[in-house]
Amino acid sequence: MTKPTDTNRSGHAGLDTLLDPLTNKGTAFSEEERDALDLWGLLPPHVETLDAQLERAKAMIAEVDKPIEKYLRLRDLQDDNEVLFYSLAADDLPGTLPLIYTPTVGEGCVEFSRHYQHPRGLFLTIPEQDKIPEILAHPRFDDIEVIVVSDGERILGLGDQGANGMGIPIGKLSLYTACGGIDPAKTLPILLDTGTDNKDRRENPTYVGWRHERVRGDDYDAFLDAFVDAVKGRWDHVLLQFEDFAQANALRLLNRYRDKLCTFNDDVQGTAAITAGLLMAVAKSAGQKLGEQTFVIFGAGSAGCGIGRMLVSLMVDEGMDEAEAYAKFYAIDSSGLLMDDGDLKDFQKPFARSADDLKDWDMSAEEASLLDVVKNAEATVLIGTSGQSGSFTEDVIKAMAQHTDRPIVMPLSNPTANSEAAPQDVLDWTDGKALVATGSPFDPVCWDGKEYTVDQANNAYIFPGVGLGAIAARAAKVTDAMFVAAARKLAEIEDTNTDGPGHFIPPREKLREVAQAIAEAVARQAVSDGVAQVDFADDGELSKRIEERMWKPHYEPSQGGE
Numbered sequence: 001m002t003k004p005t006d007t008n009r010s011g012h013a014g015l016d017t018l019l020d021p022l023t024n025k026g027t028a029f030s031e032e033e034r035d036a037l038d039l040w041g042l043l044p045p046h047v048e049t050l051d052a053q054l055e056r057a058k059a060m061i062a063e064v065d066k067p068i069e070k071y072l073r074l075r076d077l078q079d080d081n082e083v084l085f086y087s088l089a090a091d092d093l094p095g096t097l098p099l100i101y102t103p104t105v106g107e108g109c110v111e112f113s114r115h116y117q118h119p120r121g122l123f124l125t126i127p128e129q130d131k132i133p134e135i136l137a138h139p140r141f142d143d144i145e146v147i148v149v150s151d152g153e154r155i156l157g158l159g160d161q162g163a164n165g166m167g168i169p170i171g172k173l174s175l176y177t178a179c180g181g182i183d184p185a186k187t188l189p190i191l192l193d194t195g196t197d198n199k200d201r202r203e204n205p206t207y208v209g210w211r212h213e214r215v216r217g218d219d220y221d222a223f224l225d226a227f228v229d230a231v232k233g234r235w236d237h238v239l240l241q242f243e244d245f246a247q248a249n250a251l252r253l254l255n256r257y258r259d260k261l262c263t264f265n266d267d268v269q270g271t272a273a274i275t276a277g278l279l280m281a282v283a284k285s286a287g288q289k290l291g292e293q294t295f296v297i298f299g300a301g302s303a304g305c306g307i308g309r310m311l312v313s314l315m316v317d318e319g320m321d322e323a324e325a326y327a328k329f330y331a332i333d334s335s336g337l338l339m340d341d342g343d344l345k346d347f348q349k350p351f352a353r354s355a356d357d358l359k360d361w362d363m364s365a366e367e368a369s370l371l372d373v374v375k376n377a378e379a380t381v382l383i384g385t386s387g388q389s390g391s392f393t394e395d396v397i398k399a400m401a402q403h404t405d406r407p408i409v410m411p412l413s414n415p416t417a418n419s420e421a422a423p424q425d426v427l428d429w430t431d432g433k434a435l436v437a438t439g440s441p442f443d444p445v446c447w448d449g450k451e452y453t454v455d456q457a458n459n460a461y462i463f464p465g466v467g468l469g470a471i472a473a474r475a476a477k478v479t480d481a482m483f484v485a486a487a488r489k490l491a492e493i494e495d496t497n498t499d500g501p502g503h504f505i506p507p508r509e510k511l512r513e514v515a516q517a518i519a520e521a522v523a524r525q526a527v528s529d530g531v532a533q534v535d536f537a538d539d540g541e542l543s544k545r546i547e548e549r550m551w552k553p554h555y556e557p558s559q560g561g562e
């Protein structure tokens with residue numbers, strides 16, 4: 001954490017210490033440290049404690065109103081002094097998360113170029129492909145443990161943002177530290193700039209990315225291969241998380257690399273695990289099995305089908321036949337209900353229905369709207385991964401409530417403005433019967449004179465713990481069973497209740513405890529899957545090693561001072 005910089009940017013050692021957010025303590029440098037580090041004159045004279053700095057930082061964030069303004073101030077703080085930034089995040093995790101992460105990070109990406117100032121992470125571009133190994137070789141990156149990488153093509157539900165997508169790896173890694181306790185010095189955000197097909201971005205004079213249409217096909221694949229090879233060659237062990245790649249690449253790249261290194265795709269696997277974990281907790285609280293539900297997935301892309309696949313494997317664990325489990329699903333993509341005679345991607349095929357399944361319906365598959373599917377299928381669970389704001393209409397939700405006492409409604413699309421429905425509406429339309437969990441944060445809802453917070457079924461509940469567990473075990477790869485273990489653990493943690501919209505997963509305040517508990521389950525699973533590359537004498541040692549490696553924001557004595 002207090003590793004001196006080796007870049008000597010200014011030729012003035014004291015200034016270099018202050019310019020590096022990993023070493024800078026600002027006004028908290030003691031007089032002894034100011035002596036030892038050649039800081040006199042570079043700082044105002046008053047020495048502050050971390051607590052006093054924190055109070056000032058909180059006031060600075062509070063004095064601006066708009067979330068994006070708060071986000072920009074927080075990002076500045078992060079680029080100035082990481083200990084102070086993470087102290088602020090720890091001070092109020094539920095309040096800080098929607099600013100440094102979903103939903104505000106979405107606006108942060110849209111606005112990224114206009115506000116670009118400080119270096120953070122790495123931009124690797126197609127024209128400079130040959131330089132990747134050399135760029136990664138810098139000694140500053142020797143201790144990296146977690147990389148989050150995006151090519152910016154599917155940023156939340158906001159589509160292609162090109163190089164502006166860098167906001168996502170930065171935001172995800174902030175959560176790795178704030179929730180998963182990964183030392184910020186060991187995290188590295190990477191944006192693979194392969195161009196952008198977003199003309200507005202490309203032609204905008206402020207755009208900081210490569211002004212080129214997206215490179216696709218063999219050249220794209222060669223670039224990705226060169227990147228992954230360089231990562232493998234650079235570190236003995238590192239976790240590589242893929243984030244916000246377009247559907248055409250997400251699952252394809254996951255399958256290409258998943259056996260080659262410790263890697264996962266958060267949108268496919270993390271989203272599946274949080275959704276499955278929450279649904280397991282719902283089923284448990286109702287004394288039911290998952291297999292008793294009928295699921296409609298609205299948005300049958302890689303994330304939606306990833307959710308379905310994980311639910312199927314849990315139903316199979318419950319003793320159900322696999323084909324019978326797939327038959328519990330009706331999946332809809334932008335072309336409509338998935339049918340076995342349609343033009344489907346491989347990952348969609350197991351969810352396809354046959355004409356025979358629809359023989360009692362009053363309309364053909366092509367004609368069937370979401371409302372028709374929900375009615376005819378008698379859906380009990382409705383999952384939204386479509387990115388289509390407001391697509392769970394009053395009719396759709398009311399239709400669910402007609403055939404089930406407690407419809408389960410999960411509008412998971414992000415950011416908040418892309419949510420398929422607002423939780424308050426869902427409760428109002430169903431006379432308070434619906435159980436609701438969203439992907440993005442929403443204000444509390446009111447029902448029957450009482451206020452309730454809404455569970456946020458966001459992958460923030462999963463990836464920090466999976467990553468921490470995978471690193472602690474030095475997992476050679478991330479198995480599906482490790483995600484299942486994460487989902488099962490999540491379903492166990494919180495005392496559930498079905499009041500109002502229902503409450504099945506821990507509140508955001510507890511995300512750090514959640515990550516720790518999930519990390520233990522994941523590391524244990526890595527051991528039993530034979531992919532762990534370290535030994536733990538017993539379960540107690542595994543827990544202890546995970547707890548010990550969780551970084552907390554604090555100033556370490558710098559050379560020569562306290």
Ligand SMILES: O=C([O-])CC(=O)C(=O)O
Pocket residue numbers: 102155156157244266267413414439458459
């Ligand atoms: O970032 C989030 O809030 C969840 C996520 O991965 C996405 O929507 O792509």
Ligand SMILES: [Mg+2]
Pocket residue numbers: 156243244266267
């Ligand atoms: Mg994502």
